[in-house]
Amino acid sequence: MTQNVNDWLNAHGDYLYRFALARLRDPHQAEDAVQETMLAAIKNNSFEGESSARTWLTGILKHKIIDLQRKQIREQPLSDLIDLDASDSSMDDFFDKSGHWIDRPQEWDMPESALEQKQFLGILSECMDKLPAKLKAIFMMRDVHELENENICKELDITTTNAWVMLYRARMGLRKCLELNWVTG
Amino acid sequence: MLTCKQASQLISQSLDRPLSWSSRLQLRFHLVICDACTRFKQQLNQLRSAIQRVTLHTESDSTITLSKEAKARIASAIDSKHH
Structure with missing residues (x-):
């Protein structure tokens, strides 16, 4: 064997x-x-x-x-999970007090040539690696493994609300990073 | 009326669960009048397919290999488990 x-x-x-x-x-x-x-x-x-x-x-x-x-x-301390309420101040970077976008999402020029494609994927990789470890991990479980939310919650022993909030924060962080680093149309 | 902040949360959640009938309706109304959130929704879809492309890209990049040292470490772990 x-x-x-x-x-x-x-x-x-x-x-x-x-x-x-x-x-x-x-x-x-x-x-x-x-x-x-x-x-x-x-x-x-x-x-x-x-x-x-x-x-x-x-x-x-x-x-x-x-x-x-x-x-x-x-392995992350529980308190990190509790402060994940999306209505808390952590979203202040994205929305003003009345709930409007501070920087309105731009139209993305999606890469067409092979070279652009490679650059884009490189930037996206860097952006992913900038996410806090636990957000990156849950994001990968959901959007790459395509595990059902239910299973993620069971695996991680978190509530569905926590899972939605973590995924929301991961996606918000990623799209912001891409918007800053990828040329928009 | 939904704020953009609320709408963006519902858009993200709609990737993870079916929204309630009333949330769907509110979101639809909001998207009709809000370009920014419509773009946000498009971005999340682009993001998801891009992530899957990055994964495939790494997976099929044959220049990425286990180093000789790593292979040796794994081989010795296998040996020590078995003898």
Whole structure:
């Protein structure tokens, strides 16, 4: 079995690493996720060759990624979650006292050429990495893994209201960052 | 009448849950008269598809690999677990 796992590491390790990196956006965590996946593959040796080894390993990896994201969010002190009320002062940067936009959203010139596309994705990556860790993690769970809100709340042990507010704040932060750094039309 | 702040919260939530009938109606009225929130809604949709593109992009970038050291670390973790 160990032999098998080492073969898998050689054949699929790089792919699994990229898959994890794309979702965790942290090289160390991505490496941990791959390692955990390999160890789990040894332990619950349930691979029966019906699917490809890569598909099977990716399935395990997805769970490991969510475990890591959950840990990232849960390790935050509770008080951080409580002050997440969207009506609090944290949204003062975006709206004035009467609830109007301070900077009205602009029309985005979406990238067309391959070069623009690459620049845009680069800026978006940087913007994501500027988000507070827990907002980034919940945003990735929802908008990349496309986990249902219900499942996110169960995984994270938070209320649905908290989840909506965190997602709202993550999206507000991202679009603001993009607006500042991407040329608008 | 909804404020832009309230409307933007409903727009974000509509990506995560079905809005109530009355929220949908209020939001629709607001969007008819508010360009800024209409653009915001469009931006959130663009954002979502862009995030998925970034993910795919990283996932299929074959220049990103596990370093030799990382592979060695993982291989030794596998060994130590098994012997």
